Amino acid sequence: MLKNNILDLLIINGGIANNIEIKRGIYGRGIFTLNSSKQSELFLPKELLVDSSKIILDDNYNLNIEYACSNNKLSKNFLKKYFEDYGFNINAKNDIDIFYKKISNLSTELKNYLNFFFNKYFFENKFSKKDYIDLYLNSRQIEIRNKKYFMPLIELINHSTQGTDYLFSEGLYVKGCFQDEIFTNYNIDYDSFEFFKNYQFFSKQKKALSCKLQVKFRNKKIMIERNSDEYKLIKNIKLPISITIDNTIFISHIDLTEVKRNKNYYDLIIKDFVKYGLNENEANEFLKNLFNYNMNLLYKIKNECVNQSSSIAIEIKKVVNNQISCLSNK
Numbered sequence: 001m002l003k004n005n006i007l008d009l010l011i012i013n014g015g016i017a018n019n020i021e022i023k024r025g026i027y028g029r030g031i032f033t034l035n036s037s038k039q040s041e042l043f044l045p046k047e048l049l050v051d052s053s054k055i056i057l058d059d060n061y062n063l064n065i066e067y068a069c070s071n072n073k074l075s076k077n078f079l080k081k082y083f084e085d086y087g088f089n090i091n092a093k094n095d096i097d098i099f100y101k102k103i104s105n106l107s108t109e110l111k112n113y114l115n116f117f118f119n120k121y122f123f124e125n126k127f128s129k130k131d132y133i134d135l136y137l138n139s140r141q142i143e144i145r146n147k148k149y150f151m152p153l154i155e156l157i158n159h160s161t162q163g164t165d166y167l168f169s170e171g172l173y174v175k176g177c178f179q180d181e182i183f184t185n186y187n188i189d190y191d192s193f194e195f196f197k198n199y200q201f202f203s204k205q206k207k208a209l210s211c212k213l214q215v216k217f218r219n220k221k222i223m224i225e226r227n228s229d230e231y232k233l234i235k236n237i238k239l240p241i242s243i244t245i246d247n248t249i250f251i252s253h254i255d256l257t258e259v260k261r262n263k264n265y266y267d268l269i270i271k272d273f274v275k276y277g278l279n280e281n282e283a284n285e286f287l288k289n290l291f292n293y294n295m296n297l298l299y300k301i302k303n304e305c306v307n308q309s310s311s312i313a314i315e316i317k318k319v320v321n322n323q324i325s326c327l328s329n330k
Contacts, residue, residue, distance in 0.1 A: 006085060009078040010153065016043035016173070017153075025181050027158045029086075033178045040182060041175035042154060047075050049149040049172060052141045057129040063087040082152045088136050096135055099200055100125045102312040110304040110313070116211035116297060117193040117226065138198045139186065142166060159186045161204055189228040189238070191326070192319040202318040208326040210254040210294055217286050220277060221248040224290075228253050237265055244276045256294060257326050259287055291327070298324050 007017040019040040021032050033040040050065070058064045063083045104125045106114075111123055127135070140155035141148045151172055157163075163183035167173050174184060186199065191207040213224045230252035231238040241252040258265035266287070273283035298320050305317040 006078070006082055006153065009074075009081055010044070010048070013048055013074050013078050014045045015048065015153075015171075016041050018042075020182070022153075022156060025158075027181070029156055030158045031153075031156050031182045032180060033182060036177065036179050039175060039177055041173065042157075042182075043171055043173035043175075044151060044154055045171040047072065047171075048078060048152060049142075049144075050079065050152070052137050052148040052150050055133060055137070055150060057088065057133055061088065061090045061093045061129070061132070063089075079152065086152075086156065088133070092136060093132055096127070096132060097125070099312075100127075102310060105310065106312060107304065107308060110301065110308065110316075113297060113301045113304060114316070116213070118197050122197060142172065144168060144172075154184075157182055157184050159183060159199065159203060161185055161206070191228075192322045194226060194228065196315065196319050202315050202322075204322050206257070206326065207255055208257050208294075208323045210256050210290055211297055213290070213293070217289075218278065218282055219247070222251070222286070223248060224251045224254055226253050228255070234268060235264065237262070237268065239265070239268055239272075242272050242276070249273075249276045254290065256291055259291065260327060295324070295327060298327075 007020075007022070010017055019034045019038050020042055021034055022029065023032055024030070025032065031042060054065075056064050065079055065083055065087075100122075104123055114122075121131075137148070137150060139159075141150050143149075154166070154172055154174060157174060158181065160183035163185040164174060164176050166184060167175070174182065176182075186203075187195065188205075189207065190198065190203075190205055191209045192203060192205045194209065195201075195203045195205055207228075209226050209228060210224055212226055213222070215222050227241075230241045232241055233239075237258075238255075240254060243250050254269065255265070259269065269287065270280060270283045273286065274280055278286065302317060302320045302324070305313045305320065
């Protein structure tokens with residue numbers, strides 16, 4: 001006979017929860033395999049994915065899902081139970097407040113350096129209810145066909161750079177054979193700074209994007225952002241979106257690890273700069289200067305972190321060391 005727990009309610013709604021359990025481990029709450037010799041599978045039907053834009057907080061900082069729920073009684077019961085047991089509440093709000101209070105207590109000099117990597121809101125410590133929801137959803141939603149969805153249960157799976165992929169077919173699922181805890185890779189296109197900004201913990205990412213920058217070079221103004229999800233595919237290479245308006249070149253991001261190690265990527269970036277009015281020598285000079293500027297900035301951040309003992313500064317130092325390692329010859 002089915003017990004009234006969340007996995008049973010998932011199965012009633014057409015989901016799958018084979019060889020898994022929810023429990024706490026060294027990374028907090030997560031999804032674990034029951035028997036490592038057998039395949040584990042967690043499947044969330046598309047009817048249980050929740051349109052992120054319809055999730056709001058009530059005055060007590062609890063998730064209000066009435067607007068987000070379908071009229072299906074079974075799916076509504078699942079979501080009601082899920083958000084009661086695992087959803088946003090005043091404790092989640094307090095955790096967010098504590099994290100950003102620690103950020104705001106960093107030295108002014110360190111925050112000025114970090115502005116080159118983070119948005120200004122990262123140093124705020126007062127948020128609206130919508131801000132809290134956006135921060136909460138960063139690590140709990142997936143984008144499918146240009147629309148973001150909160151993913152109950154699957155959002156409980158913790159991150160590893162060696163983790164498995166999310167799969168989608170009539171719903172969202174994760175499956176495979178696992179030793180103990182099940183991990184997914186949240187985002188392979190983020191570098192460690194972007195990962196820390198979105199998920200609030202260090203991950204040893206394999207990319208290092210350029211810092212944000214506005215610079216006058218020769219007779220051009222060049223503006224570089226850090227939006228790695230804005231790209232075009234050319235010869236199976238993810239290249240930044242770029243455009244020129246008046247005398248300004250706008251670039252969505254530049255992956256410095258690819259600049260350093262992938263000649264095809266480098267040549268295509270040079271080609272874009274030439275298209276926007278720089279000659280080849282100038283374009284090469286700009287990329288060389290950009291690389292050196294980033295390395296110098298990373299060492300400044302690292303040195304400033306050494307002078308601070310807070311847990312946040314220690315995490316940022318890990319981020320910086322990983323960025324430097326990605327850009328070194330090691």
